[in-house]
Amino acid sequence: MEFIPEDIQKYVEAHTDPESELLMDLNRETHAKVMMPRMLSGHLQGRALSMISHMIKPSRILEIGTYTGYSALCMAEGLAEGGKLITLDKNEELEEMVRGYFEKAGYTNAIDFRIGNAIELIPEIEGPFDLVFIDADKANYYNYFKLVFEKVRSGGFIIADNVLWSGKVVQTEKKIDKDTQAILDFNRLTHEDDRVENVLLPIRDGLMVLRKK
Ligand SMILES: C[S@@+](CC[C@H](N)C(=O)[O-])C[C@H]1O[C@@H](n2cnc3c(N)ncnc32)[C@H](O)[C@@H]1O
Numbered sequence: 401m402e403f404i405p406e407d408i409q410k411y412v413e414a415h416t417d418p419e420s421e422l423l424m425d426l427n428r429e430t431h432a433k434v435m436m437p438r439m440l441s442g443h444l445q446g447r448a449l450s451m452i453s454h455m456i457k458p459s460r461i462l463e464i465g466t467y468t469g470y471s472a473l474c475m476a477e478g479l480a481e482g483g484k485l486i487t488l489d490k491n492e493e494l495e496e497m498v499r500g501y502f503e504k505a506g507y508t509n510a511i512d513f514r515i516g517n518a519i520e521l522i523p524e525i526e527g528p529f530d531l532v533f534i535d536a537d538k539a540n541y542y543n544y545f546k547l548v549f550e551k552v553r554s555g556g557f558i559i560a561d562n563v564l565w566s567g568k569v570v571q572t573e574k575k576i577d578k579d580t581q582a583i584l585d586f587n588r589l590t591h592e593d594d595r596v597e598n599v600l601l602p603i604r605d606g607l608m609v610l611r612k613k
Pocket residue numbers: 439440441442464465466467468469470471472488489490491516517518519535536537
């Protein structure tokens with residue numbers, strides 16, 4: 401589902417910095433060879449994540465849901481000198497491709513790519529983090545929020561992707577599927593949580609931006 405008219409989307413992209421050659425290659429290769437390329441953040445959201453990361457200048461970023469590494473590479477652009485980004489994914493089939501791109505981008509030392517179930521990996525990872533990006537299985541979104549919360553420094557950010565869930569968050573049908581319900585719960589619970597400030601940005605499929613007080 402497109403949330404804004406196609407011509408406006410094109411105008412927005414034309415007036416946003418282009419992707420680097422490497423990100424363009426990764427975008428193309430993902431679309432040509434990998435299942436469900438819609439999962440990749442893409443040009444506009446990638447530039448937004450890079451811009452946000454530059455604004456925060458994080459020393460430590462945690463990403464939950466690497467896929468082919470596109471969003472990790474975008475957020476890594478804003479890391480402080482000597483900063484680290486840890487990214488988690490359970491799909492080992494993409495490991496070689498993802499590591500190849502991290503190497504080509506010169507981020508072998510800055511990006512720590514770990515394979516496994518994020519629910520099991522996160523408790524073993526020490527904080528504090530300046531920025532956490534939640535972009536894995538929707539059913540666990542609120543669990544991820546709870547698992548990372550104490551690891552985020554005061555003033556740090558948690559961003560969750562796909563919180564508009566292709567518009568299903570405002571559907572009027574009575575039967576709500578499991579993932580939609582999980583996103584609805586995540587949006588409501590984080591919005592009502594006094595420990596964070598929040599803004600839901602309607603970029604692509606929706607980014608929930610939370611700032612820990
Ligand atoms: C939407 S994609 C991530 C897209 C990527 N962040 C980007 O913007 O280019 C979601 C990823 O989460 C991973 N994933 C799903 N459940 C997971 C889990 N329990 N633990 C770790 N990774 C998981 C999937 O394998 C998939 O690669």
